[in-house]
Amino acid sequence: MHALLTQEARGQYTAEYSSKSRRAWTRRLLVASAAGAAAWFCSAAHAEVKKVAYPEVKVTIDNAYKPDAAFDQMHAAFAREHHEVFEVLIEIDTDGHRSGIRPDEAALLDVARVLDAGNVRLGGVLTHAGASYQCDTPAALRSIAEQERSGCVFAAERIRAAGLPCPVVSVGSTPTALSATHLDDVTEVRSGVYVFFDLVMSNVGVCTTDDIALSVLTTVIGHQSTTGSAIVDAGWMAMSCDRGTARQKRDYAYGQVCSVDGTVLPGYLLSAVNQEHGIVSHENMLDGGNGRRFPVGTRLRILPNHACATGAQFLKTLRQLIENPLLLVY
């Protein structure tokens, strides 16, 4: 659970600090995935909370909460000790993609009633339409965004109709956050990676490669004598192993190569990675190999498939950004 906390926190750093794009809608939100994890989560969270001034900790739940005297006692003691009553959100499954309770499922009201009667505060409902990552047309994106919104709002209305509180209606994924035609009755949009964007999102169609605000600066350190491909000092430790574009309409291998000023060099990809080495080559092996084009010492920028995965490889840099949001990192 400690790792989960740190990782969620990383996600927030990514979402909230960018020198290029400042359109974050994200509220500061930490989410754990099981009531049983709450004690662990908060014990770790409080240390972090002080550091980055997170105003709130929330817990999502998608199973009937089974009160247990011993657990409830521990839970209440922990909450007292930290002057905290856990706010619990019920996860709603609006697209059959991963987890949650379907908006029309009978269990929804059972869970809401148990929570409302327990030692926690029933905060509302939350959904994540992960299926939106498979979309790549504006019409499909608008449709899944509306499906996410209307499903979550319907779940909230059912809870309220049963006489229970449901103040929060939280929706979000990067594609849907960018594609909603309206957000009526939604109280919170979790906007994912969209202050940075990445190649996956450009394939989905919610940004262009020019919008991508996170890149890895690398240096040409050699060439393969047989192929002429350039060897750079950015491997999977820098980029991550994420191959999120592999099954999309445009496969960028491990990243799109740009000149140091960020101009895309069409056809040049980070075609392969080892731990500390990457291979830069033209997808059609043009220019008679890359050797002549990129001498040793040339600095290049690589746009990532997945900004979350690449950003998480540079935690120290992200921490520096937290401490000084105006810092420019080269």
Place this chain on the structure above:
Amino acid sequence: MHALLTQEARGQYTAEYSSKSRRAWTRRLLVASAAGAAAWFCSAAHAEVKKVAYPEVKVTIDNAYKPDAAFDQMHAAFAREHHEVFEVLIEIDTDGHRSGIRPDEAALLDVARVLDAGNVRLGGVLTHAGASYQCDTPAALRSIAEQERSGCVFAAERIRAAGLPCPVVSVGSTPTALSATHLDDVTEVRSGVYVFFDLVMSNVGVCTTDDIALSVLTTVIGHQSTTGSAIVDAGWMAMSCDRGTARQKRDYAYGQVCSVDGTVLPGYLLSAVNQEHGIVSHENMLDGGNGRRFPVGTRLRILPNHACATGAQFLKTLRQLIENPLLLVY
């Protein structure tokens, strides 16, 4: 380059600390990939060196070193300031896999002569037979190990025959370190990930799954109602996105599921991962879905495809191990 340093250091942590296997041959060695990077590298390295007591910093080179008055001056000043003369190893390409100078190439002696005449210490030769990762029979492994050894030794002999020093003959990759029939004239074996091992190495055939000394402890936090698959709190932030077994004889998806005591549960894989969530399912969907077998709260261990990539996701834990090698981390 700072990232490279940190990442190389991580690799060493992985190689040197294991509570299960203590067969490390690895000498403490940091390797940068270009002479031009040396100043950066060492400036970052010295901070680390103090912390973890690395006794040496080495630099590998696989291109003719072109002395330049300005660079040489900076280089010499830096070396003086840090009471350091860089030891430079020449990278030898023994398998056409990535980079280096071939053992019989004329350029080898040119590079050795330039280095010997420069402000650095010619340390010797180094190779990494990365092609060994594609092997999966004992005969093929023995053959590539001998190819790696004999190629590197031959390069050293050529340098010595030209009247130049070549004290270090460094070979290594995890598969070849485990498969060499003899190591005559080799002075150093870089043993890779083999104090931990992983699923990639079990496919290569140099270990069994029972030898794997690194796993991620995770908890079942829910179930998919439609498929019965279990949802755990280990996604790619915990395991990494490494899919190193994808093209091997046994594809483990994102990891092999074990009970909490480390017993392999045959057929159960971490079949999919999101950032913080993983899906555990039986590859043939046996047992009527996994719901009944793994109730919420069940703790499981996941064996990783690639111990380096998974270990690098837990830098804090590895740091704790450095500070207290006897610490057991659950």
